[in-house]
Amino acid sequence: MSHLPNHADDLGLEDGLEALRAESDFSGPIDPADEHDSYDHLALVHESRTEQLSTVIPFVERGLERGERCVYVADETEPTAILEGLRDAGVDVDAALESGALAVHTAADSFLRNGSFEPDDAIAVLEDAIANATEEYDGLRIASEMTWALHDASVEALVEYESKLNRLLPNENGIALCQYDRERFPPSVLREIIETHPHLIYDGTVCQNFYYAPPAEVFGSDEPERELDRMMGTLVDRTEARAELQKRHRHLVRQNEITADPDASFGEQLQRLFDLGCERFDLELGAMARVDTERDRFEVEYASDDHEYLEPGVELPLSETFCAGTTGVEPSECVDDPESDGYGDARVYEEFGLQSYLGTYVETDAGADRTFFFVSSDSRDRPFSDAERTFHHLMAQWIAYELEYEERERALQASNERLEQFAYAASHDLQEPLRMITSYLQLLDRRYGDDLDEDAEEFLAYAVDGADRMRDMIEGLLAYSRIETKGDPFEPVDLNAVLEDVREDLQLAVRESDAEITAEELPRVEADPGQLRQVFQNLLDNAITYSGDDPPRVHVDARRRGERWVVSVHDDGIGIESENSERVFTVFDRLHSHEQYEGTGIGLALCQRIAERHGGEIWVDSEPGEGATFSVALPAVGESPTPSR
Structure with missing residues (x-):
């Protein structure tokens, strides 16, 4: 046969x-x-x-x-x-x-x-x-x-x-x-x-x-010697195979450690992946380039080491690089013999002297596409294996995810900056007309107050009150928009000290309402102290405001839950319908009229935004007439806040 x-x-x-x-x-x-x-x-x-x-x-x-x-x-x-x-x-x-x-x-x-x-x-x-x-x-x-x-x-x-x-x-x-x-x-x-x-x-x-x-061994006179050769060859093959499997496992473990490191920046992780890839593929240089197939453009963005030709910022026609092979039907390309692989006249081969290449095209939904590749000026004595190509593909998948994430982060940051600009304009440009309205209303009251009848005085009071409330809402919107961009760095914060400061600020409200605020020993958390003060101020002020007819009774405690502390503010006030437990955190959405309770409707939304900035959350447990418990999860000292991606 x-x-x-x-x-x-x-x-x-x-x-x-x-x-x-x-x-x-x-x-x-x-x-x-x-x-x-x-x-x-x-x-x-x-x-x-x-x-x-x-x-x-x-x-x-x-x-x-x-x-x-x-x-x-x-x-x-x-x-x-x-x-x-x-x-x-x-x-x-x-x-x-x-x-x-x-x-x-x-x-x-x-x-x-x-x-x-x-x-x-x-x-x-x-x-x-x-x-x-x-x-x-x-x-x-x-x-x-x-x-x-x-x-x-x-x-x-x-x-x-x-x-x-x-x-x-x-x-x-x-x-x-x-x-x-x-x-x-x-x-x-x-x-x-x-x-x-x-x-x-x-x-x-x-x-x-x-x-x-084989038959020659079974029937031949040198059977023992040939059998020994075969047995030894098998031992060598199996030893080499086991060593290769162990090597692959070590590289996969290292790759997972690199990509899962929460403390490393993208650039640091990328450099470590370059080093790992150079070791895994036995190639000299790892790099990533921006590419534009329509404009035949290739620009080196990152390189793992100094290189005579491939430095960050270097631009070439894409068609003169091995990366051109990644833009076809298959998003990856392997080159171990440029002449036979169709790159005999490519600049990177003729002028740069590159002999080996392993690369993948990385497509992104937003921003420029990339190629992620490894090259060497030394030729290879064997083609790239399926295992090597798969390992490289796994690295490229992570690169694609991180690029998408970075792009979303940049878009979000730009959006936040535009929101802050809008809020600033609102606070500045809108408050000026409001101050003018309020000033003229007050001028009317001073000059013509004696000539106004009771209805006119009431209407004038409504107008002044409305302008004041609008000013409060604009200031609240400004504070809400600046949670991310104007917050202070996180540091260890003693919640006992924060609570004590807030109690002093609320002394007048506590005396007027005959409120009682008690607290257990509170922990230290990793947070922005100024923003935590805003959270406590809002939650305690709400507990006093919505106490009903009886003097407010407020209790603050904390319990450990994994890597977080859950700080809770309990009150025995009017409570909240369960269907409104999400609605209370919506900006400007109030459950009560201004005649019943004063406020802008932004305090709890502010608390939620602060909790999210700290990688935590806030929620409420309540029943009408049974009081309410507002709980905030915050990272314990030594635990890095991890906002959701």
């Missing part, structure tokens, strides 16, 4: 098990076994009838589809079970049997047709069967149950037969699948049998057999 497994006319592993490889629970490679570069002799080691049939049925079905003659040699499996399995797979069994494309035999009329088993006789029978099959069909495909050998053949004879198949099949148009029941064959026998098969099927997987012993 031909040694080229991908040729359309071959019978071999690629075609012979194509149906198996399409199964979701089947996996397989494969590379040729050492000293046996064809794919025509397989051993199926199975532990159950289900496992056996799930391999054999697709194997035979594929042969019939390809126009081969298929022979099944049954021993312990009833031939009807094989035929029914093929029917369930959609094969027209009756037509295949009638035409001769399918035949089912027993060991008695095949391996033991002369009354006993002789390896040379069995090989001769198989040669004749292949010759007869190829007169009418594309080849012969045989699947044999081997349990008959337990009582009709010696181990030596069976090993001899299987080894001689390895001489016969590469030169004939045939493929053989030998089935061994692991529950029936002793381990010592299976060990010797396995060594005679270049490829094995076990547990739904096709394996290259590292323990394969």
Whole structure:
């Protein structure tokens, strides 16, 4: 049989098990076994009838589809079970049997047709069967149950037969699948049998057999020396494979540590990824560039190290770089031989002397697209592996996410700045007309107050009050808009001291309402002290204001919840309907009229914005007439605030 497994006319592993490889629970490679570069002799080691049939049925079905003659040699499996399995797979069994494309035999009329088993006789029978099959069909495909050998053949004879198949099949148009029941064959026998098969099927997987012993080793005089060479080669291969897996694992762990570091800036993380990639891919330089395919533009944005040509700010035509290959159908490109890879006239090769490249196109929804790549002026002695490409792709995915996040952050910052500008204009430009309105209203009252009747005085008072309330709302909007941009840096804050300051500010309200404010020992938190004072001021003032008819009773406490402290302000006031528990935090949305309770409707919205800036939250638990508890979650000292991304 031909040694080229991908040729359309071959019978071999690629075609012979194509149906198996399409199964979701089947996996397989494969590379040729050492000293046996064809794919025509397989051993199926199975532990159950289900496992056996799930391999054999697709194997035979594929042969019939390809126009081969298929022979099944049954021993312990009833031939009807094989035929029914093929029917369930959609094969027209009756037509295949009638035409001769399918035949089912027993060991008695095949391996033991002369009354006993002789390896040379069995090989001769198989040669004749292949010759007869190829007169009418594309080849012969045989699947044999081997349990008959337990009582009709010696181990030596069976090993001899299987080894001689390895001489016969590469030169004939045939493929053989030998089935061994692991529950029936002793381990010592299976060990010797396995060594005679270049490829094995076990547990739904096709394996290259590292323990394969070629015929020259089985029958040659130098068998011990060749077996020793093979064993040592296997040990080396496995040691190298294990070392490579450990290396991949270490790199993945390091990549996760780098990308998950909350204290590192994007630039710091990117530099560490560059260093990791240079080590992983054995390349000199990692870089990221802005690219514009329409303008054929390439501009280096970051580089991991000093480079004669690729420095941040350097611009080139995109078409003169290896990165041009990432802009096609596939978003990644590997170059290990610029001449053969189509970059022989590229500037980065001819002038810069770059020989190797691994890069990925990073598309963003906003801002410029990028390419993330690694290069070297040294040529590679091997192509980039799938594992290396996958590792690079994972890094590029993180880059894409971070770029999107950075762009959203910039957009949000710009939006906040515009909001602050608007709020400033509102506080400045709108307050000036309001001051003028108030001044003229007061002037009217002074000059003509004695001439106004009772209704006119009332109307004038309404106008002045409305102007004052509008001024308060504008000032509140200004304070709300500046929570992010005008806040102070976070620092350890003693909440006991903050509460004491607020109590002093509220002395007049406390005396007038006969309020009682008690508190437990409060913790230290990581926060902006001025903004926390605003929170306590609003919550305590609300607790006093909405106390109802009885003197206010307010209690402040705190409890630890993970990395946060939850500070709560309890009151026994009028309470809040549960359906309004979110509404109370909406800007300018009031639950009560100005006649009932004064206020701008922005205090709790301000508290919520402050809590969010600190990476926390605020909520209320309340029932009408049962009081309310407002709780704020704040980061404990030593825990960095983490606003949601």
